[in-house]
Amino acid sequence: MDIKVENLKKRYGSQHAVNDISFEVKTGEILGFLGPNGAGKTTTMKIITCYMAPSSGHVKLGNYSIHKDQEAIKRSIGYLPEHNPLYLDMPVIEYLQFSGTLQGVPKSSLRERIKAMVRMCGLDKEKHKKIGELSKGYRQRVGLAQAMIHDPEVLILDEPTTGLDPNQIVEIRELIKEIGRAKTVLLSTHILPEVEATCDRIIIINDGKIVANGSPEQLRKEASGKEISRLRIEEFIDQQSVFDQLKALPTVELVEVLEDGRFQVESKSDEFSRKNIFKLCVDNAWVLTEMTPIERDLEDVFRNVTIN
Template sequence: MSIRVQDLTKEYGQSGSRRADGSLQKAVDRISLTVQPGEIVGFLGPNGAGKSTTMKITTGYLPPTEGTVEVNGFDIRTHPMEVRRSVGYLPEHNPLYLDLYVKEYLRFAGSLHGLKSRSLTQRIEDMIDLVGLGREQHKRIGQLSKGYRQRVGLAQALLHNPPVLILDEPTTGLDPNQLAEIRQVIRDAGRDKTVLFSTHIMQEVEAICDRVVIINRGKIVADGPLSQLRTASAGAGVVVVAEFETDLSSPALLAAVSGVEQVEPLGRGQYRITAGPETDLRGAIFRLAADHNLTLVGLRQQESSLESIFKELTR
């Protein structure tokens, strides 16, 4: 496996990081996960959940308090340089030398990984083409928009052709067209690399991830394929949105339908109706409308979105 995290804990013990009772603040609390070669995993969580800390430890940027982390078969404690050679890392706050030109910066970054002469020049050209920096390649980084700076950071992460990519908020600042392009870059990279990336854009995860890991308050609260998470979420109930021509005189009509557990008025004749697992309310609601001479203009069953699953697990 390319990434193996076992019982990882990170505590911050400075005076400003202690709780009111004097205990240490745990940014990461005994988490374990593995990411296989060729797998693209979305690492999700609210701000402060421990995502960036976990990524920084995995790249060797921060030491763990407890637990073990292996990347490409190398332990981050005993073989830190081998880990760094194996990883392409784009941190949350993309650190770039703004006075350098794009090619100049990539040449510097490539030299740190031991790339030289023609192979380095060719690799730079390939990365510029891959991430769509062609028209901006002769500019200073400080002249670039935030979206293009993200592309420079991504090119840097891919430059030495690492087997593992760790990307912390890689699509920050990109417009919709750029999002689609970078999404394709990540998807293509995942064909022969291990990719672990964090984002707050749920559509990105739904579009390109094989698996989703959700962390909250330093602990993993979900780990699995999106389809599996949706199935687990659906076990909590089925949701139907019914839309009538006008507001009902009494929503109790809907509440009286067999299997209904909750009715929530949404306004403008719309109602969100929750029932028990594996209960299909649509036929019963249609018959109710016919029996009471109500004009039903819309009826749909809601599938659990990643966003709703995320809110449910992290609120």
């Protein structure tokens, strides 16, 4: 089931929490929703789940509209809210039962669904405990289990790995990836490596507006634009002369000497300098022991588009 968001706006008084955003998520796609705190991620998710109404704009899940088919949309969505609210005095099994019956899981298959969720989310040892007795990681698993109990076509996860240890994070990522093969997944997070590891596509939102949209590779490429290489050159006589000759190459825009003695060379836009650098070293009988292409990571991309 595809999610289609069109010109969505949400105002709180004079402040725009979400300001005219449009995007689409296809079935079988995992979309990462990134943005600084207060950027409008959670508000967008709450509108998609029919928890709140937009000031204007439209969201469609398949053929369902948030304005007309709220009950059908709620049944099609599995939602894990930001702070994972749980009834702490309820045992895990009872909670999943409650959640399943509310989402319309037939009585005949409820037991099987609960068993499957307990197995899938690794809750077997803890299933008879009260939720209040569980660690944060297990509570997060219970939250995920309740979101998936009715086998929804769309999963919306607001910061699903908050509070988990590194092993649990890897497990949950694998789980999300597995689910994402057949379903539509929209997840928000602050953890950038997580988006890279899990998501097919990323949307970065800032001040209620979409500021970047594409696959992690695409975004990195767009953000860097220019070729950057890090060089380790040995057996030269004068560092300054190396610096000058590198700078004099026609394709090079910027040369920097790093603290450890390596050089960082940035090419001009749409130019490539690596062949020229190699030739220069050969001509001068310098020994080139390292030439590492530097890629911008998502953190740079994120900072670039979110810091005004």
